[in-house]
Amino acid sequence: MTTPQGSGGRWSDLDRPPLNAPALRRALVRPDGLWTSLDVVTATGSTNSDLAARAGELPEGAVLVAEEQTSGRGRLDRRWTAPARSGLFVSVLLRPRAPVERWGWLPLLTGVAVATGLARSAGVDTSLKWPNDLLVSVDGAERKAGGILAERAGDDAVVVGFGVNVSLRADELPVPTAGSLLLAGAVSTDRDTLLRAVLRSLDEWYGTWERADGDPAASGLQAAYTTGCATLGRRVRAELPGERTLEGEAVSLDGDGRLVVATEGGGTEAVGAGDIVHLRTPA
Structure with a gap:
């Protein structure tokens, strides 16, 4: 259940002010843009679940942001938890x-x-x-600072959620392998600024992909993901459905977005689903 922004305790942590929902709407909800509405709630279980439940009544471009998620989910139903107003918890x-x-x-x-x-x-x-983690460098170590979860919502809709740790301090990290923009030396942790930039970027990329009829090569998406992917060029272990594992070097993405792994026997296998473990850094 969502709680509207504006209830008590909004300024309980002055280092983490609430998002300015009216200003965000003025900046992002425009007639010629993708975003058609933007709501900020103080707390909810999962923005993805809330938005999916309303998919039948909302137009494309609805944005739901929570200051705190109490039942946030990642891939494989992993929990995503963080202090209130310490990150971006968004579904579109x-x-x-x-x-x-x-x-x-x-x-x-x-x-x-x-x-x-x-x-x-x-x-x-x-x-x-690959396929959906956001990594930053903290004291020279690779850390997970965010993740993405896409879910079908009926026949014609997809809810895409993303979470980013913004101002988490070292003593607040849920696991030692986690990180945050603050710990990675961000020049700004103003969440309004960050959210505007991310949603504008998503508008741009989604529009380009749609105009290319979803073609990952023609839209430049395949090349951009390949350039920014820390998994490629590394030795990895893929933990696949059915308790099967595959080890080898991640060499490319295919046209379907699957990770192509070169195996010890000289062949390759395209992985479409599974958990990827980085075993070594690129040469």
Whole structure:
């Protein structure tokens, strides 16, 4: 259940002011843009679940942002938790006109858009771990600072959610392998600025992809993801459905967005779903 912004305790942490919803709407909801509405709630279980439940009544471009998620989910139903107002917890409703067989590129597209927006606004080099993690460098170590989750919402809609750790301090990290923009040396942790940049970037990338009929090569998406992907060129272990594992070097992305792994026997296998573990850094 969502709680509207404006209830008590909004300024309980002066280092983490609430998002300015009216200003965000003025900046982002425009007749010639993708975003048609933007709502900010104080707390909810999952922005993806909330937006999916309303998909039948909302137009494309609806944006839901939570100051705190109490039941945020990542891939494989992993929990995503963070202190209130310490990050960006956002879901958007899309109704792609591109062929449905190309919709698998949407989480990868979102990764490129979020990384591009954060580089512009936070000055942090954000790389992508296939298929949907956002990585930053903290004291020379690779850390996960965000993630993406795309889910179908009926026959014609997709809800894409992304979470980014913005101002988490070291003692607030949920696991030692986590990071945040603050810990990565961001020049700005103003969440209004970051959210505007990310949503504008997503508008740009989604429009380009749609105009190319979802073609990842023609839209430049495949090349952009390849350039920003920290998984390629590394030895990886893919933990696949059915408790099967695959080890080898991640060499490329195919036209469907799958990770192509070169195996020890000299062959290759395209991985479309599974958990990827980085085993070594690129040469």
